[in-house]
Amino acid sequence: MxxxxxxxxxxxxxxxxxxxxxxxxxxxxxxxxxxxxxxxxxxxxxxxxxxxxxxxxxxxxxxxxxxxxxxxxxxxxxxxxxxxxxxxxxxxxxxxxxxxxxxxxxxxxxxxxxxxxxxxxxxxxxITAQIGPEPLDESFTPALFAAALTGRARSIKPLLMDQSVIAGVGNIYADEALWRAQIDPRRAANTLSSTDVERLYHAVRGALNDGIDHEGSSINWYRKADGGTGEHQNHFNAYGQQGRPCGRCGGPIHKIWLGQRGTHFCPVCQV
Ligand SMILES: [Zn+2]
Structure with a gap:
């Protein structure tokens, strides 16, 4: 999607x-x-x-x-x-x-x-009243992000994909953001330190901005307005990379199922 x-x-x-x-x-x-x-x-x-x-x-x-x-x-x-x-x-x-x-x-x-x-x-x-903040807006601060995660015992990845927590993040960019932040997608949100949350805040924004810079990911049906494909699928670090070497530590990227979604991460350097 x-x-x-x-x-x-x-x-x-x-x-x-x-x-x-x-x-x-x-x-x-x-x-x-x-x-x-x-x-x-x-x-x-x-x-x-x-x-x-x-x-x-x-x-x-x-x-x-x-x-x-x-x-x-x-x-x-x-x-x-x-x-x-x-x-x-x-x-x-x-x-x-x-x-x-x-x-x-x-x-x-x-x-x-x-x-x-x-x-x-x-x-x-x-239609949009229940949707959380826009992660790329100036008004979205690390403090706001931390507040949204406070006390949540759910795994961090499904929480990132929850549109009432943060707007616009789905399976691809959740995997990419967690890889950047070196956080295991299965971690309960309430076990993240304030440093983890700060790192994840920047990772989410970085992953989304890189996706925009590459005009999106054309892994299935998505096409640009002119019918062309985006390029971001050529720059994935985690999503769809199972079996390939992690770009940071060289260990293989794993794929697991988490909340019914395919989840890609490096079990060595995402902790
Ligand atoms: Zn790694």
Missing amino acids: PELPEVETLVRGLRPDVTGRMITGFESTWPRQIVGMDSLAFADRIYGQRVERLWRRAKYLVFDLSSDVLLVHLKMSGRLYVTPQGQPRPDDRWVRAIFLFDDGSDLRFSDLRKFGRLYLVGNMES
Whole structure:
């Protein structure tokens, strides 16, 4: 599933092509992707609204419209791309929704697995109120991170992936952050010292920023707005590296199951 760096990269790629555009039509071939209303009501309500801003909250793409907010969650296999006016329509049989724009271009939501979701709401708080802080915001401090972990007896890795604790971190970047911080993913959060927490804080931000610098990880369905692949899968230290030598100590990276998720780490230098 796309995580913070993938969604951020997609937002940056789409932003120039969608900002300022007015929505002049909406078509859906998979109405169940729309949450809380049928596709006719959705089309009626979004018609004539202009895209004022596109940004990201956690793993959601957030389109601020003239009077509503459109949130898109890509889930497993969602893709979003703009087809400019006059360009041949891409041969894509997994397009589930098309937003038509006033300049003849359109925004397509393609989703093989059909888990992606569209929300059209007056106020996004109804969807995002329970989500924790954005790890790359200036307001996210080591003290805030420490407070979120205080007294938690759960293993640190599932806690990092808990969206109510911290926004946007999933399986890839949790594994990468813990490798950087040299912390065993199975450690109970309440056994981390303040030095461990401080190191993990910087590791989480470092892993996410590196992911953004490499335009995300294209290990499965994630593609950038232009259809190209991200490069971060070529820079993994732990995720998917089982059997390969740890880049720090040379010992083999192990794969275990933790909270039903494949978890990759170095048992020698992550303690
Ligand atoms: Zn190692």
